[in-house]
Amino acid sequence: MSSIGTVDGLASASHGRTASGLGARLRRLQPGLVLAWIVIAIVVLFALFPQLFTSYSPVQGVPVEKLKAPSALHILGTDALGRDLFTRIVYGAVHSLTGAFVAVAVGLVVGTAFGVIAGSTGGIVEDGIMRLVDVLLSIPGLLLMLSIIILLGFGTVNAAIAVGITSVAAFARLSRSEVVRVRRSEYVEAAFGSGGTFLAVLWRHVLPNSLVSVLGFAALQFGGAILAISTLGFLGYGAPPPTPEWGLLIAEGRNYIGTAWWLTTAPGIVVVLVVLSANRISQSLGGRK
């Protein structure tokens, strides 16, 4: 309790600061959230400037050094070809992050477009779009992703698109419900009342007011997308070896799980940390509304 500050503050004025400014501000920071931002910042730096973090090559191995346990020289150990695992994780960040970005972007743009069209027009168009969305939702996500990849071919970008398409339905549903809610509000009616045309009102009032929670949802999807892309990589549907994609790292390490535990554990922990951080940040964005 900060009762000393409270009493002092109130004795002088009805508006009192309970404690000195800096201390109070520090206390308000949530440590979990700060940690989440730090994790994401580091991973983004991994993706942008991998050379800064390591001097080893991500693909060229040193055969003598194979399957070394974590040590001062190789902080996360090496794999069967003698490649430094930490280096591979650092260089893999760019694949996982761009994949997740592309996936979320596809879901956000396509899904929101469907949702806004459905929510703002209504009638047969809305019914048509939303039934299509229902069909998308009824197919198990992994099955849908695998089918799309088989249609498009293997690769990082194709895997990302596949992940994105599975989230189209969720984005469409959310944005439609938001648009419908905003459309019924009085200020939208008032905008029509002051002579706004359909498109002008949609652009000026409906879109900005309905997209807030859609963007919060996009941040949440980001964590999910990293996980889904790693899943596809693990199953061998993503980037081909020797790309150091995180899911692929786990899959390759599986063969040595009995002798070299670090090959699966380290990239696994990285994936978990990044997904948790993304979820924590999206939660804070959503709560701030």
Add this chain to the structure above:
Amino acid sequence: MTTPLLSVENLSVAYREGDHTARVTHEVSFAIAPGEVVALVGESGSGKTTTAQAVIGLLPENGRIETGAIRLNGEDISRWSGKRLDVIRGRQISLIPQDPTSSLNPVRTVGAQVGEILRIHGERDRSLIEARVIELLGRVGLSDPELRARQYPHELSGGMKQRVLIATAIALKPQLIIADEPTSALDVTVQRRILDLIDELRRENGTAVLLVTHDLGVAADRADRIVVLQGGRIQETGETASLLASPRSPYARRLLADAPSLSARTFRAAPAPGEDAIIVDNLVHEYQSSGREPFRAVDSVSFTVRAGTTHAIVGESGSGKTTTVRDIVGFGRPTAGAIRIAGTDISALKGEALRKFRQTIQLVYQNPFSSLDPRQTVFGIVEEPLINFGERDAAVRAQKVNALLERVGLPEALRKRRPRALSGGQRQRVAIARALILDPKVLVLDEAVSALDVTVQAQILKLLDELQKERGLTYLFVSHDLAVVRQISDTVSVLHNGQQVEAGSVEDVFLRPQSDYTRELIDAIPGKRSHALA
């Protein structure tokens, strides 16, 4: 005088927000004798609800009693824990909450909810509880109490729900009932019946009542003593009669002058003859619902409004006044009948023609918060209609907007703000500016001042009056508040269940009402007693 039932001494309550604490009441002191009615009167933010909540120990989580004592029968309960207070809540002090629609649990029957208070306070015999619940529901004037006990809240009207809450409050015959704005969400005639009921129960059981209200008229009618609060401080305390006859504090004087129900009863002078701005002829509006008879919300309503005058549409909820107004501004399509605004038949307009016509008639909504886009600035909100109607020159727009904002009394500093950062009165000024920027001929005000405090209400009404004189505006003023209507209208239509039961000049309708319903409405205007005293 013997020991008072409740005495509040130097009560200061503060709310903590982030790292700030803000004191909302400052050393409030008053006492209630057994069987007495004391009214806490003040506008929003005056600390009246906070004081009432502190008495029953139901302050919000961030609220804290800083100083002072609350004595119930001489014992200080202000530091009691919630558990200890549970014993007296319901048994000695009970609460009638403000909003009956959100105060009942929607998934439990009314009978179960009234019975709960008996069960909490130790009654175990089921048949006894049931019998007592039915007796209570009958006592508060609900017809067919056996049936009501088995119904769910959504099956009851607002007034009936408030009666259920009153039944809960009186179940254990408490010594003190706190009624927090018990009727502000209800229609005037229902309001009067509910207040009569509270009065009657008070006389019967000798219960004291702490009545929290923003309506000085209600306080004048019902209270023995009035405590006037402003900004968390007591401005004046006194016997009702003497306080109303000769208020000492400037604030009480202003409150008294601004209360429409208590101000002098003068009518507007008869308007000069001129052309008709609005002609509504046999308007019928039916709502279709599949499988049922169409519901006739408005049934052959006709009236004409002369240009430059104010016509009021008066009615309670469900009377069809909102439907009528929506048809007039072109948001609804009447089933039959004609509406001519400034010579144009609006019911025949569609699409682009209707959009163009909106320059002639504008609507101001009841709730100034939900009718302004939270993401726009004040300037942007008022500017938008000009953009819609093709004013391309940004400098011309800015000049027009600034001039009008100046006229409606919004200082320059507010123009970059968003609605959230404005007070209710300021928001309504923005809404009025948005409606007037296109120079319309007709302004429709849908309960436009009902959500505002009396002093702010008086300011807005004054502004509307000045604007009408300057610009020759025609007002269509929709309201449930007859006291306001009396003050600002020239002519009036009274609607009841979709039918127009009375129409004519305000003076005729108020002084010589023809229908029983109008008479009932006029009788329900609070503030009668103060006129009898004056």
